[in-house]
Amino acid sequence: GAEADAWELMESIRPLVGQIRGLVDHRLGPLGEKLGPASGHTLRCLSCGHFAALVTPGNGGVRPVGCLLCGKAYGDIAEVVDAYGVGSRYEAIREGGEPPAYECAECSSGQACVVPAQTADEPDGQVLLCLLGAHPLGGICDSCQRAADLDLADMCSDCLDIRHAKF
Ligand SMILES: [Zn+2]
Ligand SMILES: [Zn+2]
Ligand SMILES: [Zn+2]
Numbered sequence: 001g002a003e004a005d006a007w008e009l010m011e012s013i014r015p016l017v018g019q020i021r022g023l024v025d026h027r028l029g030p031l032g033e034k035l036g037p038a039s040g041h042t043l044r045c046l047s048c049g050h051f052a053a054l055v056t057p058g059n060g061g062v063r064p065v066g067c068l069l070c071g072k073a074y075g076d077i078a079e080v081v082d083a084y085g086v087g088s089r090y091e092a093i094r095e096g097g098e099p100p101a102y103e104c105a106e107c108s109s110g111q112a113c114v115v116p117a118q119t120a121d122e123p124d125g126q127v128l129l130c131l132l133g134a135h136p137l138g139g140i141c142d143s144c145q146r147a148a149d150l151d152l153a154d155m156c157s158d159c160l161d162i163r164h165a166k167f
Contacts, residue, residue: 144159
């Protein structure tokens, strides 16, 4: 029957799967150590699928993201945002939806450089990651809609300052 066939197929490819997994582990082994603290800002590579696309902090226009395994690299932040951002900027502007990227309140760059992404640290979750400073952010400020290290309030420190200044 079909079930027996499927089982037979599974049995025949099982050793193969093991071999492939061994190869991948072998390749990722030393890489895992290399990542170390960088795993918090290492993205899944959209070319090879591995968590090996490293965000380089404070790069003055030099490749913001590069994959350590396959060498896939992006020219600038905007290119990374286009690749990793949710939806397209065009649609966000036209349809008024979620922007594909947020400004970073900590870097105050005035550039949309924060994307929600999976990192090597959180392969199943989603982290707001600043591509400019290679750091995670706590959330989106209620007031200015920038990504910020939210502490107690739902506002970034800039907006809190402004609010306190009013009273
Ligand atoms: Zn890659
Ligand atoms: Zn930042
Ligand atoms: Zn704010």
